[in-house]
Amino acid sequence: LAGLHGGLGLGGRYGGWGRLRGAEARLAIGSRSAVFAPMPNLGLIIVDEEHEPSYKHDGPPRYHARDAARRLAEITGAVLILGSATPSVETYAAARAGAAELLELHERVGMQRGPDGLPRSQALPLPEVRIVDMRRELQSGNRSIFSRPLQEALADALSRGEQAVLFLNRRGAASFVMCRDCGHVVSCLNCSSPLTVHYDEAAGGRAQQATSLLVCHTCNHRELVPAICPQCWSPRIKSFGVGTQRVVEEVLSLFPEARPLRWDRDTVTRKGDHSRMLDKFLAHEADVLVGTQMIAKGLDLPLVSVVGVVAADTGLHLPDFRAGERTFQLLTQVAGRAGRRSAGARVVIQTYVPEHYALLAAQEHDYRAFYEQEIAFRRQTGYPPFARLVRFVYAGTNDERSRRAAEALAAEVRSLGAQLDAQAPPGQGLGDWSVIGPAPAFFHRQRNRFRWHLLLRAENPEPLLERLRLTPGWSIDVDPVHVL
Numbered sequence: 472l473a474g475l476h477g478g479l480g481l482g483g484r485y486g487g488w489g490r491l492r493g494a495e496a497r498l499a500i501g502s503r504s505a506v507f508a509p510m511p512n513l514g515l516i517i518v519d520e521e522h523e524p525s526y527k528h529d530g531p532p533r534y535h536a537r538d539a540a541r542r543l544a545e546i547t548g549a550v551l552i553l554g555s556a557t558p559s560v561e562t563y564a565a566a567r568a569g570a571a572e573l574l575e576l577h578e579r580v581g582m583q584r585g586p587d588g589l590p591r592s593q594a595l596p597l598p599e600v601r602i603v604d605m606r607r608e609l610q611s612g613n614r615s616i617f618s619r620p621l622q623e624a625l626a627d628a629l630s631r632g633e634q635a636v637l638f639l640n641r642r643g644a645a646s647f648v649m650c651r652d653c654g655h656v657v658s659c660l661n662c663s664s665p666l667t668v669h670y671d672e673a674a675g676g677r678a679q680q681a682t683s684l685l686v687c688h689t690c691n692h693r694e695l696v697p698a699i700c701p702q703c704w705s706p707r708i709k710s711f712g713v714g715t716q717r718v719v720e721e722v723l724s725l726f727p728e729a730r731p732l733r734w735d736r737d738t739v740t741r742k743g744d745h746s747r748m749l750d751k752f753l754a755h756e757a758d759v760l761v762g763t764q765m766i767a768k769g770l771d772l773p774l775v776s777v778v779g780v781v782a783a784d785t786g787l788h789l790p791d792f793r794a795g796e797r798t799f800q801l802l803t804q805v806a807g808r809a810g811r812r813s814a815g816a817r818v819v820i821q822t823y824v825p826e827h828y829a830l831l832a833a834q835e836h837d838y839r840a841f842y843e844q845e846i847a848f849r850r851q852t853g854y855p856p857f858a859r860l861v862r863f864v865y866a867g868t869n870d871e872r873s874r875r876a877a878e879a880l881a882a883e884v885r886s887l888g889a890q891l892d893a894q895a896p897p898g899q900g901l902g903d904w905s906v907i908g909p910a911p912a913f914f915h916r917q918r919n920r921f922r923w924h925l926l927l928r929a930e931n932p933e934p935l936l937e938r939l940r941l942t943p944g945w946s947i948d949v950d951p952v953h954v955l
Contacts, residue, residue: 475501475508478742502914503528503536506543513547516540520768521562522551522800522950533948537562557800557838560845561856564613571608581812598778598809600834604825616713616721619784621779621819628777629729629758637718637761637915638805642735643667644720646712648685650700657697663916668696668710669737671898685837690918718761718781732757734766745784749909766807776816778809783822783830790913792854792955795829799841853903853928855950861927861936862948864912872920876944884927887935895934902930913955926954 473496490496491507499508503526506516518537526536539551544551553562553571566573581595603618613619628635647665648657656665666685683696691930700708715735722731734748745765750759755774760766776793787798802820810816824831832841850857863880867873884906893898896902908925915922927935932949941947 472496472498472500473508475499475505477502482652488701499528502593506536506539508735513543513549515550515552516544517552517554519554520666522555522557522559523768524797524894527952531946533561533612535952537949538950552710557803560719560796560842560849562808563838563842564846564856579807579811581928583812595810595812596814597836598806598818599707600806600818600824600836601818602822602830602834605821605823615725616718616781617779618819619823621821622725623761624777624779624819625726625816629726631776633776633955634752634755634757634772634774635779636766636772636805636808637722637759637781638763638767638801639713639715639761639780639781640763640801641712641714641782642688642716642737642763643669643686643714644683644716645710645714648696648710650703650705651707652705653703654699655702656699657685657701659690659692661692661916661919662687662689662914664689664914666692666694667714669714670716672737688866689914713781715763720760722761727758729759729761732758733763734760734762736763736765740763764801765807767801770808772808775811776813778806778816780818780820780822783820784824787824787827789831789955792849792852793953795807795827795848796841796845798827799833799845802830803836803838806833806836853905858903858928858930859932859949860951860954861929861932862924862954863927863941864922864924864946864948865944866917866920866922866946867944870916873921873923874909876942876952877925880910880941880945881906881925884925884935885938886928887938888929891938899934901932901935904929904932924954 473491475484475487479487482903487496487499488509491499492511494511497540499505499510501508518540521537527781528534528536540551543549557563558566562571565571579597580592582590585591601620603620604828605618608618615622619623645668648668649655656950658665664687666687669684669686671682671684677712685694685696686692697708698707708780715733719731719733722729732748732752732859739745739748749770751757760772760775763867783798783802786801787794806818809818820830824830829841832838832844849855854860863877863884865876865880867876888901888904888906891892892922895901905928906925909923909930910925912924929935936949937945
């Protein structure tokens, strides 16, 4: 056995690589780069949680480990297994079309010891999921970030000595600071992102303006929370939104005897922090685990009987065609943390759009229902798997020059596409294609560089990419996992 991942030092990775190459180790376990492990007699490749966007390397070379594994299996004749409770739409569509064998597990399997003391598998029901409309909670006078059903579920779990998980995919204490007179939002000096409020951990992490910081989650710029609006000098400046720190604060306010544990990027800064957090929660040294998406997948937590999704809408309205898919996957995965040893677990999803198909499918644990809705949307818009996308991003120090560069490339791509359509024999051109944009990227300014992008949507973009010559400043991403 050899491990290959970024948590190892250079010597550890080199030693594992050498043992695999010399066949001293016959099993490699690792992150996406493990797909390049030197295995002389490769027979099996398993890509677990194949839907994860982290399998795509976000920098040159922009390879996807799942696609690299598929090609490696073709070359070596190895068997490839792609595993996921919420497979990507592209993978599931390919399996439905017969490009891969589809194996489905229709029930969750738990493990218990029988009368003879030996471990036995048994079917476990999936937890009951309740969607709470936070608009009605507000109308009824509940101004807490926790709905009444979630408060009741937490109280029941804590009274029985069980554990709970609260999921919010947003770090910090508040999402942004805004002036209520002029509407000014305090933003990063280097990026276009609003600054996020963080309680100062060194000062005890209390909810006091004097011990709060504003932090940019892109470039890590930090500054103090202003006492007055820097735009109009009004004292009516306030933080809005919630983060994991604010959730912990609310838990302690409602349940003073509870022992919350926060697990996000801010609390796992050192090597071994993940293992220490998990060990602490498994030893029942904490009652409520509060965290971001890093707690949503892969954790086996036997005592968890309640899972609360504080804000299911966080990523639902992003300008990305995969926003619904990502939301469904996250909600389904985090709901799976509940009831892994016994029946009767509960999941509470809080939202302002309870009618969204991704949430309704997650409520029923119904991947097929989600897929049918999502594939209809993809077919109508021509997004993958019905076409391939190529994303071009230009980043420059001047916004106007970046815009002109993006417009020039868009014109060149359209011209090349038209030429290929006129010259190529039937069935050998780009197929059905279009150019989307150019437009400012969602994260328009990052580290004082202005980003413009455009998308090429085509059934076969390769002929155009072979002819296209990009100037410095451009990056290209074929089959991007996000378009933000």
